[in-house]
Amino acid sequence: MDREERKMKEILSGIKLRQQGCPELEELNALIEGTLSDSEAERIREHLANCSDCLEKVRIEFLLEEEDLIPVPLKALEQAKSLFHPGVFRGAVNFIWNLFRAGEESRKLLPFKxxxxxxxxxxxxxxxxxxxxxxxxxxxxxxxxxxxxxxxxxxxxxxxxxxxxxxxxxxxxxxxxxxxxxxxxxxxxxxxxxxxxxxxxxxxxxxxxxxxxxxxxxxxxxxxxx
The missing domain is CATH 2.60.40 (Immunoglobulin-like)
Structure with missing residues (x-):
């Protein structure tokens, strides 16, 4: 096993450990969409109050929708976050958003079908x-x-x-x-x-x-x- 493979396994193992006890991506999306029951929504909100990783995922998804930008998959964001210090990660995300905005304005992208x-x-x-x-x-x-x-x-x-x-x-x-x-x-x-x-x-x-x-x-x- 080469160094890159070992590093990737370490990253994926860290992601898996952080996700233990966290809501599934389906549940976070359902919370944003407003389709959860009151009790389920309250349970996830309580979790978000104590879990910065999940709160960041929800915050980014809301910002993407408000800005009408091309989305970055949540799983990809999570993997990227594991590689950077939080402050650097937020800066990188802002840089990516600016690139997407510039690309959208210049290419007049079609909505996905x-x-x-x-x-x-x-x-x-x-x-x-x-x-x-x-x-x-x-x-x-x-x-x-x-x-x-x-x-x-x-x-x-x-x-x-x-x-x-x-x-x-x-x-x-x-x-x-x-x-x-x-x-x-x-x-x-x-x-x-x-x-x-x-x-x-x-x-x-x-x-x-x-x-x-x-x-x-x-x-x-x-x-x-x-």
């Missing part, structure tokens, strides 16, 4: 190898695009927003299932999730919030006819 955000332009409606799905459940609307990549492989892009205000959904976990077997499970990152490519076939997307199912969607990808 599934596949076309990665290609840099809206897809044609009749684009070959691209199909979409729309599903509503409760106060949420899910848009799903599947795009053919690398021959017979397909990539699944998910975007979930709140129906009432069109804001990106928070605290939702999306799982890609094949015959009731979970292939990959992702927390939404500011409303979006991108799965690793999979072969053609029938799959199910399962949506969960705080461990409870809130909806599902069947998607089908067909092989090209020869």
């Amino acid at each position: 599934p596949a076309f955000a990665f290609r840099g332009a809206h897809p044609a409606k009749a684009s070959q190898g691209l199909s979409g799905y729309l599903q509503e459940f409760g106060n949420y609307r899910a848009e799903v695009e599947v795009e053919q990549v690398n021959g017979q492989q397909w990539q699944v892009f998910v975007w979930v927003e709140q129906k009432d205000n069109r804001k990106p959904a928070r605290g939702i976990r999306v799982s890609l299932m094949s015959q009731e077997r979970e292939l990959e499970s992702l927390m939404l990152d500011r409303g979006r999730a991108v799965f690793e490519p999979v072969p053609a076939g029938e799959y199910r997307l399962s949506f969960q919030k705080l461990g409870k199912s809130i909806g599902g969607l069947i998607i089908r990808m067909k092989e090209e006819e020869k």
